[in-house]
Amino acid sequence: MKGVLKKIVWGTAAVCLLAAPAVQAENIKIGAIFAVTGGASFLGGPEARSAEMVVEEINKAGGINGNTLELIIKDSGANPEKAISFAKQLIEEDKVLAIIGPSTSGETMKLKKIAEQGKTPLISCGAAEVIVNPVAKYVFKTPQKDSFAVKKIYGEMKKLGMTKIAVVAGNTGFGKAGKAQLLKAAPEFGIEVVAAETYDKKATDLTALVAKLMANKDIQAVVNWSIVPAQAIIAKNMRQAGWDVPLFQSHGFGNIKYVEAAGAAAEGIIFPAGRLLIAESLPDSNPQKALLLKYTNDYEGKYKEAASTFGGHGYDAITILATAIGNGGTDRDKLRDAIENIKNLPGTGGVFSFSAEDHNGLDIESFVMLTVKDGKFVAYEGK
Amino acid sequence: MTPELFFQYLFAGITYGIMYAIVAIGFNIIYNTTGIINFAQGEFVMLGGMISISLLQFMPLPLAVVCAVIITMLVGALIEMIFIRWLDNPSVLRLIIITIGLSILMREVALHIWDESIRSLPYFYGNEITTIGIGPVRISPQVLWVIGVCGVVVIGLSLFFKITPLGREMRACSANRTAAILCGINTRNMVTFSFMLSAGIGALAGCVMSPITYTQYDSGTALAIKGFTVAILGGLGNSMGAVAAGLLLGILEAYSVAVVPLAFQDAISIAILLIILFVRPHGLFGSSEAARLTEF
Numbered sequence: 167m168k169g170v171l172k173k174i175v176w177g178t179a180a181v182c183l184l185a186a187p188a189v190q191a192e193n194i195k196i197g198a199i200f201a202v203t204g205g206a207s208f209l210g211g212p213e214a215r216s217a218e219m220v221v222e223e224i225n226k227a228g229g230i231n232g233n234t235l236e237l238i239i240k241d242s243g244a245n246p247e248k249a250i251s252f253a254k255q256l257i258e259e260d261k262v263l264a265i266i267g268p269s270t271s272g273e274t275m276k277l278k279k280i281a282e283q284g285k286t287p288l289i290s291c292g293a294a295e296v297i298v299n300p301v302a303k304y305v306f307k308t309p310q311k312d313s314f315a316v317k318k319i320y321g322e323m324k325k326l327g328m329t330k331i332a333v334v335a336g337n338t339g340f341g342k343a344g345k346a347q348l349l350k351a352a353p354e355f356g357i358e359v360v361a362a363e364t365y366d367k368k369a370t371d372l373t374a375l376v377a378k379l380m381a382n383k384d385i386q387a388v389v390n391w392s393i394v395p396a397q398a399i400i401a402k403n404m405r406q407a408g409w410d411v412p413l414f415q416s417h418g419f420g421n422i423k424y425v426e427a428a429g430a431a432a433e434g435i436i437f438p439a440g441r442l443l444i445a446e447s448l449p450d451s452n453p454q455k456a457l458l459l460k461y462t463n464d465y466e467g468k469y470k471e472a473a474s475t476f477g478g479h480g481y482d483a484i485t486i487l488a489t490a491i492g493n494g495g496t497d498r499d500k501l502r503d504a505i506e507n508i509k510n511l512p513g514t515g516g517v518f519s520f521s522a523e524d525h526n527g528l529d530i531e532s533f534v535m536l537t538v539k540d541g542k543f544v545a546y547e548g549k
Numbered sequence: 550m551t552p553e554l555f556f557q558y559l560f561a562g563i564t565y566g567i568m569y570a571i572v573a574i575g576f577n578i579i580y581n582t583t584g585i586i587n588f589a590q591g592e593f594v595m596l597g598g599m600i601s602i603s604l605l606q607f608m609p610l611p612l613a614v615v616c617a618v619i620i621t622m623l624v625g626a627l628i629e630m631i632f633i634r635w636l637d638n639p640s641v642l643r644l645i646i647i648t649i650g651l652s653i654l655m656r657e658v659a660l661h662i663w664d665e666s667i668r669s670l671p672y673f674y675g676n677e678i679t680t681i682g683i684g685p686v687r688i689s690p691q692v693l694w695v696i697g698v699c700g701v702v703v704i705g706l707s708l709f710f711k712i713t714p715l716g717r718e719m720r721a722c723s724a725n726r727t728a729a730i731l732c733g734i735n736t737r738n739m740v741t742f743s744f745m746l747s748a749g750i751g752a753l754a755g756c757v758m759s760p761i762t763y764t765q766y767d768s769g770t771a772l773a774i775k776g777f778t779v780a781i782l783g784g785l786g787n788s789m790g791a792v793a794a795g796l797l798l799g800i801l802e803a804y805s806v807a808v809v810p811l812a813f814q815d816a817i818s819i820a821i822l823l824i825i826l827f828v829r830p831h832g833l834f835g836s837s838e839a840a841r842l843t844e845f
Contacts (some may be wrong), residue, residue, distance in 0.1 A: 207598035207665050337812060364812045368771040370568070370762035374803040375811050381554045395667045395763040406689045427667055429677040464663070469563040525555065 192233040194496055196221075196254035196487065197240070197269040199277075200291075200480070204243035205542075208393070208421065212270040212477030213291050214239050215469055216461075217266060218485045223464075230492050237484075242268055247298030249273040250280065257284035263496055266483040267291055272339050278302050287502045289487055291479040293417070294343055298525040304502055306525045308482035310440065310515055310532050315417045316347045318438040318533045319389060320355040325548060326412075328386040332361040332379050334400065341367070342418055344391030360384055369396055376403045389414040398428035405431045412436060417533070420475035423540050436546050438513045438533040440475045443543040453512045461514055478514030485513060550807065553685040559582070564692045566799025568762070571699045571754040572776030573783065573791035574706065578768040579785045582721045582743035585644040589628070589652035590751055591773025592659070596621045598764035599659060599750025602668045610673070618749050625748025628659045629741045652769070670759040691760050697815040698757045702750055703788050719743060723786075726843040784835020791835045794833060 202208030219224045221237045224230060238260055238423035240252040244506035249268045256262045257280070264287040266307040268274055273296035278297070281288035281304045289305040292299055293315075323331065333348045343499055345362065361379055365372060380387060388411060390400050397415055404413060415437040423444075425432045439461050441448060447511045461481055466471040489511060494504025508527070516532025557825065572594060579587040601617035608616070632647055633639075637649075672679065673694050680687040710716040721729040722739040729736050757766065762768065780800055783790030798818055805817050 203665075205665075235799065302822060340813070363810060366815055368768075370758075370768075370771065371561070371564060373564060374558055374806040377554060377557035377561060378806050380557075381551070395765065400761065402677045402689075406680050408687050427669065429671075431677040483704060535817070 168458040174449075178222055178447045193236050193255045194230070194233050194491065195236050195260055196239060197238050197251050197253075197260060197262035199240050199242050199249050199256070199265060199269075199273070200494065201244035201269040201273075201494075202239070202241040204245065204272050206244035208474075209291065209476045209479075210241070210267075212246070212465075212474050213267065213269055213480030213483075214241075216465060216477040219464060219468055220481060220488070223242065224488055230488060233496070234373045235488070238262065242273060244270050244416060246273045246276045247254040250276050253277050253280045253284075253288075254287075257281075257286050259397045262286070264289070264487055264501060266480070266487060270339070271297060271343065272387075274305075274307070278305050279344045281317045282303055285498055287487075287490075287505060289496065289505075290485040291476075293340075295347075301523060301525050306486070306505055306520070306527075308486065308513065308515055308526075309345070309479045310417070310528050311526055312344060312417075313347055313351065314528075315438045316344070316351050317355075317530060318535060319414050319436075320351060320357055321358060322436065322535050322546070323387060323414075324355050324546075326387075328412075329356060330358050330360050331387045331389060332382070333359050333389050333391070334375065334379075335390070335398050336367040336369075337364050338367050338393060340416075340418065341392045348389060348391065365392075365396065367392065369398065369399065372396070372400050373407065376400070376407050376409060380407055380409045385411060386463045387414060391416045391418075393418050394424055395426065398424060398431070401428045401435060417475070420536075420543075422472050422474075422543065425541060425543070432538045432541070434537060434539075436535060436537045437542075439536050440478060440532060441477050441534055442473065442475050442514050443536060444534070444545050447545065453510075453517055454514070457512050458514060464546040475514070482513035482515050482518070485528055486518060488513065490498045554807075556686045558807060559800060560686050560688050561694075562711070562800030562803030563796060564688070564695070564761070564799070565802055565826055566796035567692075567696050567699050567792075568754070568758055568795075569798060570770070570778040570792045570795025571695070571702065571758075572751070573779040574699075574702060574770050574788050575751040575754070576780040576788050577758070577788055577791055578706070578747040578750065579743050580780070582719050582739050583644070584723070585648070586777065586780075586785075587744070587747065588648040588773065588777075589655060590747065591769030591771075592652050592655040593621055593625060593748045593769070594755040594758070594772055595659060595749030595764060595766065595769035596624060596655065597662050597755030598670065598750075598759040598768075599668070599755075599766075600752070602670055602764065603663075603755045604760065605670065608839060613684075614670075614753070615730065617756055620750045621752035621755075622745040622749040627776055629744035633744075634737055636740065648727055652773070656767055656769065662755055663766055665766060667740045667763045668759075669763045670756060672760045673757070675823040689761065695757050695761070698753060699792065702753070706750075706788055715742065716815045740751055775818065778818055781822060782825050782832055784832030787832065787835050788810060789830060790834030797833075 200214040202214050221235045225234045242249040266289045268293050270290035274290040274292040274297050288305050293309045293312045295311040295313045335345040413435050415435055417438050419437040420439040441454055442458050448455045462473045490501050490504035494500040506520050511517045516528040518527035520527040536543050537546040575590045597617050600620050601613045604613040604616050672691050674690040681690050718734045722736045726736050762827045779795045783794030802814050
């Protein structure tokens with residue numbers, strides 16, 4: 167027994183010695199906090215996998231200016247407390263150059279102050295506008311702002327001549343923030359929200375809610391702001407009740423799995439999303455097209471699952487960071503300035519142009535309206 | 550309220566109610582033989598749905614449902630034999646904590662096997678938008694399936710408990726365990742049977758409900774809470790009472806949408822549970838004498 171133990175100790179020591187030279191080579195540490203498990207794993211899982219894929223690719227190509235990247239991924243499980251302790255650990259102990267993530271807006275808001283105090287650039291994958299408004303010096307984000315999604319939907323409704331709508335939302339942070347944005351922006355577009363309801367995120371059937379809304383003959387369209395499974399259930403219950411007003415969903419519908427879940431009821435759902443889902447049908451002149459196709463092929467080839475816009479947010483975060491490291495080097499403050507100076511960088515969410523006032527870098531045109539036709543996403547072309 | 554809307558709420562309520570009732574019946578079976586509430590009942594519902602969805606790739610739908618029910622019954626039996634059977638005269642509290650632990654365990658195992666995405670069986674008849682018109686309202690044919698299965702289960706169970714020797718032995722075990730042992734009934738086997746039976750019914754419910762509600766690794770919990778409320782409301786151990794109470798709660802919930810915001814729907818059912826526990830702890834349809842005889 168003793169002999170075995172001795173061997174293990176010596177063996178470990180030998181391995182450490184062998185591994186040591188590799189550590190000494192120039193290595194840039196990057197922290198990543200994603201909700202790989204838990205309620206937001208549909209975001210964090212693809213984000214973490216996309217970031218890993220990009221880092222692997224960069225290192226294989228010889229790194230950035232000869233320096234390899236080391237990605238330290240922490241799984242927060244969408245828990246803000248965990249995200250906070252991981253952020254502190256990454257900044258103080260691992261001394262990372264920058265952090266990408268977290269996946270959700272709630273976690274990001276808790277990390278804003280920590281990133282500022284630690285003077286560490288943070289590139290979040292959370293959607294809420296409050297992350298970058300007001301601007302915090304070291305905090306950036308890659309997904310399109312949720313207010314853009316709302317405005318894009320209302321813009322489309324205005325084109326269709328709709329003025330009276332119903333808003334329904336799940337009682338998650340995402341649902342509540344979306345509902346608030348929808349109610350706030352409606353008057354700007356001359357739209358009246360005649361009914362607004364919140365349902366439990368675990369609701370299994372919404373037939374009664376649909377019956378209530380259906381009785382109001384004024385309603386010309388329904389906007390639903392939630393995640394699965396409710397976003398499929400509302401679609402089914404509306405169609406089962408024989409109610410055929412248009413159903414708009416949030417940008418959270420951007421995963422083909424959700425279309426499969428809603429089956430025939432998903433047909434005709436209209437929602438805003440980045441161009442990732444319709445990459446093939448984009449004109450060749452589009453600056454994003456080549457990148458979107460490459461990302462989709464690489465991701466689907468490597469992980470054997472459909473690429474989603476959510477994974478794209480992780481891809482964008484690491485790509486922006488890598489570009490900035492290439493331009494600004496490995497000093498945290500210079501890196502921060504380099505991110506702000508990025509202009510016209512194509513990503514999966516849109517073409518990023520950052521500035522001192524805009525830490526999102528995307529405009530409303532980064533969203534397009536999509537619809538579901540024959541079980542596939544296609545660009546929505548009006549009536 | 551227009552008559553049309555009235556009936557629409559009514560049918561929505563019946564849909565909810567029947568789903569709650571079929572979960573509640575599973576609670577009742579184990580309660581009847583052991584006097585405990587099995588808080589892992591919702592997980593049996595989830596397992597039934599998940600297993601049948603996985604099996605569907607290899608076999609036609611009816612066979613997948615049958616196999617899922619059988620596999621879940623075996624899981625139920627296994628759980629009872631590993632965690633409960635060998636306990637010597639355990640207290641009610643201890644058993645309840647064990648079942649809560651089991652429900653968490655099953656949920657985590659399901660998360661590792663099936664990950665966190667939502668799945669569902671295809672509709673047994675038609676698809677997501679097929680509806681059947683009954684008078685002025687339209688309902689999904691799947692709702693009729695759920696109602697039919699619930700009816701068959703209730704009738705089958707009452708016949709099973711009244712007529713078959715096994716059913717009678719299970720009842721004897723619940724009425725007086727010592728006397729049942731003296732009569733030569735193996736009460737431990739009866740408890741295993743009751744776990745198998747309720748797991749099977751839970752799994753069947755999980756299969757027929759899956760197209761309507763979807764199945765996710767944690768979808769059992771919410772159903773178990775509603776099922777538990779209905780089981781208490783109808784009087785623990787009373788299957789007919791569970792159906793009546795389920796319909797009552799479902800219809801109340803549906804009509805409540807008309808007057809109060811939807812977010813209060815669950816608050817209403819929990820409030821009803823509390824009122825019943827204070828005022829009529831033996832439930833609407835249970836007898837107070839029977840309630841006094843049990844270990845609670």
